[in-house]
Amino acid sequence: xxxxxxxxxxxxxKTGGFDPSIAHLTHVPRRHYxxxxxxxxxxxxxxxxxxxxxxxxxxxxxxxQFFTAQSIxxxxxxxxxxxxxxxxxxxxxxxxxAIMVMSPNPVLKGVAIFYIWFFRGTPLLLQLLIWFNLALVxxxxxxxxxxxxxxxxxxxxxxxxxxxxxxxxxxxTAEVVRSGILSVxxxxxxxxxxxxxxxxxxxxxIILPQxxxxxxxxxxxxxxxxxxxxxxxxxxxxAEVLRxxxxxxxxxxxxxxxxxxxxxxxxxxxxxLSIAQHFLERHFAKGSSRRSRRVARPALEG
Amino acid sequence: xxxxxxxxxxxxxxxxxxxxxxxxxxxxxxxxLCIVGPSGSGKSTLLRCINQLExxxxxxxWVDGELIGYRRVGDKLYELTDAEIxxxxxxxxxxxxxxxxxxxxxxxxxxIEGPLIVQKRRRNEVVGEAMALLxxxxxxxxxxxxxxxxxxxxxxxxxxxxxxxxxxxxxxxDEPTSALDPELVGEVLAVMRDLAHSGMxxxxxxxxxxxxxxxxxxxxxxxxxxxxxxxSPQEVLVHPKQQRTRDFIAAVLA
Numbered sequence: 001x002x003x004x005x006x007x008x009x010x011x012x013x014k015t016g017g018f019d020p021s022i023a024h025l026t027h028v029p030r031r032h033y034x035x036x037x038x039x040x041x042x043x044x045x046x047x048x049x050x051x052x053x054x055x056x057x058x059x060x061x062x063x064x065q066f067f068t069a070q071s072i073x074x075x076x077x078x079x080x081x082x083x084x085x086x087x088x089x090x091x092x093x094x095x096x097x098a099i100m101v102m103s104p105n106p107v108l109k110g111v112a113i114f115y116i117w118f119f120r121g122t123p124l125l126l127q128l129l130i131w132f133n134l135a136l137v138x139x140x141x142x143x144x145x146x147x148x149x150x151x152x153x154x155x156x157x158x159x160x161x162x163x164x165x166x167x168x169x170x171x172x173t174a175e176v177v178r179s180g181i182l183s184v185x186x187x188x189x190x191x192x193x194x195x196x197x198x199x200x201x202x203x204x205x206i207i208l209p210q211x212x213x214x215x216x217x218x219x220x221x222x223x224x225x226x227x228x229x230x231x232x233x234x235x236x237x238x239a240e241v242l243r244x245x246x247x248x249x250x251x252x253x254x255x256x257x258x259x260x261x262x263x264x265x266x267x268x269x270x271x272x273l274s275i276a277q278h279f280l281e282r283h284f285a286k287g288s289s290r291r292s293r294r295v296a297r298p299a300l301e302g
Numbered sequence: 303x304x305x306x307x308x309x310x311x312x313x314x315x316x317x318x319x320x321x322x323x324x325x326x327x328x329x330x331x332x333x334x335l336c337i338v339g340p341s342g343s344g345k346s347t348l349l350r351c352i353n354q355l356e357x358x359x360x361x362x363x364w365v366d367g368e369l370i371g372y373r374r375v376g377d378k379l380y381e382l383t384d385a386e387i388x389x390x391x392x393x394x395x396x397x398x399x400x401x402x403x404x405x406x407x408x409x410x411x412x413x414i415e416g417p418l419i420v421q422k423r424r425r426n427e428v429v430g431e432a433m434a435l436l437x438x439x440x441x442x443x444x445x446x447x448x449x450x451x452x453x454x455x456x457x458x459x460x461x462x463x464x465x466x467x468x469x470x471x472x473x474x475x476d477e478p479t480s481a482l483d484p485e486l487v488g489e490v491l492a493v494m495r496d497l498a499h500s501g502m503x504x505x506x507x508x509x510x511x512x513x514x515x516x517x518x519x520x521x522x523x524x525x526x527x528x529x530x531x532x533x534s535p536q537e538v539l540v541h542p543k544q545q546r547t548r549d550f551i552a553a554v555l556a
Contacts, residue, residue: 187402188405190398191396191403191404193354194391194395194465195391195415195465195468196389196468198384201420205419210406
């Protein structure tokens with residue numbers, strides 16, 4: 001404000017805080033010594049672990065040999081197929097039940113609340129076992145006269161796993177979708193109504209596309225978690241990666257080697273999915289993540 | 303001339319607050335009605351009831367000769383379905399205080415969404431009309447801009463074009479300039495003035511008394527859920543008869 005008086009009071013630049021002659025000096029960024037120390041410690045720890053694995057009772061040629069073994073690859077295929085199918089079922093149910101929970105219809109709302117309560121309230125492993133053993137409750141399935149089948153024929157490990165994972169996932173995804181829908185401004189619904197949209201058209205065209213921005217990150221997280229959850233289905237004999245790896249090491253006793261093979265494949269799938277998630281998020285951020293001025297109430301001038 | 307809107311003894315309460323306390327009004331087609339009044343006087347609620355964004359507690363409203371929200375069978379009024387209410391809303395276009403442009407769509411996409419999805423019209427035809435509307439509100443260059451890239455005034459002009467794209471018989475404006483920076487109010491009022499001169503029937507809830515005096519055929523003053531005074535802009539805004547109207551105008555001009 002009154003820089004002239006400030007400069008005049010410094011008396012030739014020797015006393016006080018003001019010395020304009022230092023303006024040409026080079027700026028040196030702050031040094032982060034702590035980071036260097038931490039990095040060195042971490043590298044040492046990593047080297048120790050690598051050394052342990054390298055010198056341990058691990059036959060790396062076995063790892064290499066089984067990494068692309070036919071049984072492992074087919075297990076991997078099953079893991080991927082199951083992830084895709086269960087997640088698709090989970091998202092479809094999640095959207096459906098989220099809409100039902102928010103519906104003004106008390107019957108739909110009640111059904112959805114019960115669904116979410118039941119499937120979030122019991123362990124996934126238990127649900128898988130129930131599906132797999134459903135023949136004990138319903139020995140036969142079908143519409144009498146039209147078609148009928150024995151439940152044990154229908155409820156294969158694949159079907160039981162798909163239902164178990166997908167329906168359980170739906171209960172969680174419903175909550176994610178619901179929070180996504182709630183994140184969209186109520187004015188959007190009013191504007192959609194004002195141009196004559198019905199409730200469902202508004203959801204499909206206006207609300208869900210905008211809710212996606214909030215929904216995608218947690219759902220991406222859930223897809224990644226689903227890849228690994230499929231391994232739980234090994235208990236009911238679904239032939240995914242881990243199950244097939246176990247089958248092999250029961251025969252050849254190369255336990256750690258085959259677990260490393262499985263871990264390697266899981267990490268690879270998850271890495272690819274993380275990259276895909278990044279691009280999806282960018283796509284659905286359109287129109288909103290731009291660093292432009294937000295619409296605001298008139299700002300008061302100072 | 304047949305009235306475009308008729309309201310008969312309309313009541314609407316939010317909890318214990320009586321937002322509309324027996325409002326009756328007839329609005330002739332082809333005219334511009336400005337509704338003024340203090341905040342909380344029920345003027346926005348009346349507008350939202352005409353467009354069925356709020357459901358009325360009792361009374362009846364007709365828009366373009368059709369009873370809205372209900373079907374009369376004998377001496378009872380049966381509530382209409384979601385789809386029937388959606389169809390009735392096509393008679394009127396609405397412009398909101400906070401613009402409410404669809405954030406995930408560009409200016410052009412905002413305008414064609416209704417004609418394309420609701421009216422199921424052909425895309426090339428609809429895009430042509432939308433471009434003409436953007437031209438009319440002076441925003442042809444912004445066709446591919448997202449709402450977040452537009453100023454408030456530009457967003458409101460796109461919102462007006464979006465409402466016009468449905469070819470409504472009646473335009474409802476709910477405080478269209480209240481959320482704007484002062485220097486952006488003029489451009490929106492200019493578009494509305496142009497619309498009024500083209501003969502569009504308009505109901506405008508506003509605090510812009512200058513605009514009301516210049517453009518309105520009629521001004522209604524509302525207070526505590528009722529229409530207190532109604533007449534020409536000259537009568538209501540310059541020589542009000544009621545004390546409450548006089549107090550309000552004095553407060554606004556102060």
